Amino acid sequence: MPNILTVRCMHTQLLSPAVYFVSTVLQFQIYRAVCERTGQFIRGDPSRPLHKCDIYRNPEAGRILKRIMERGSSAPWTQILQETIGEGSLNGEALRDYFRPLEDWLRSENLRTGEYLGWSYDGDYCKFSIETAGLQVYGGFYNAASRHFDITSFFTILLVSVLTTILAMRWRVASRKFQDRRREIFENAREKKKRKMGSAKFKNCDEQDFVQKNEFEGSFVTLQCSKKYCT
Structure with missing residues (x-):
């Protein structure tokens, strides 16, 4: 393939695909013009492709x-192109001239094998691609399907969000009630321990000195003092 010219221009991220497309077409176009001037390519002559x-x-x-x-x-x-090669506009015909043998072979091979030439429209197969590209297809099928899909997704997400919020609130209320009940049982047990020990001994024991056992026996807990002088 010809690689005789690199079209140099300002590259940006947005324009890079267009720059490479134009440069590729120009390479073939200038290559064909040069080959014609040197007599190595004659249109319609199979001996000089x-x-x-x-x-x-x-x-x-x-x-x-x-x-x-x-x-x-x-x-x-x-x-510049007009003055040098006699063509003042971008023309992709040089690409077809370069790949003409391949195009002729494909045409004859498709005829031999009976291949269908062209595009067949299949709504089910193309549905995802059309929706992804955001194309508008007239006739109502894709538009209606798109609206149905959007409404269904919206209500599904809304329902899941509501259920998640309700469950989270119920769990928070239950957790708060459990903590309040636990604190109440602990305070009652602490008061019973204080009355049993007496104020003189109990006043030397801080709240951190009591070890709360993780044993719920009915409606009370068992407390132990970690300091010897508290017993």
Whole structure:
């Protein structure tokens, strides 16, 4: 494939695909023009196809490329192409000329095997691609399906959110009630321990000195004092 020219221009992330597309088309277009000027490609002559053209070390090809490159950005590229190769616009026909043998072989092979040429419209197969691309298909099928899908998804998400919120609130209320009940039982047991020990001994024991056993026996807990003088 020809690689005789790199079209240089300002690259941006947005324009890079367009730049590479234009440069590829221009490469084939200039390559075909150079091959025609050097007599290595004659349209309609199967003995001189474009894909067999070789311009390496060809003086005439070098002079044409020099005239194209030496102008730089001093003139519009369409003007430069018109003056050098006689074509003032982008033309992709050179691509087809280069791959003409392959195109002819594919055409005859498809005819031999009976392959269907073209696109077949299959709504079920293309539905996901069309919805993903955000295309509008007239006829109502895709639009109605899209609206149904959107409404169903909305109510499903709304229902799940409501149920999750209700369960979270119930769990928070139950957890708070459990903590309040636990604190109440602990305080009652602490008061009983205080009355049993007496105020003189109990006043030397801080709240951290009591070890609460994780044993719920009916409605009370068992407390132990960790200091010897509290017993």
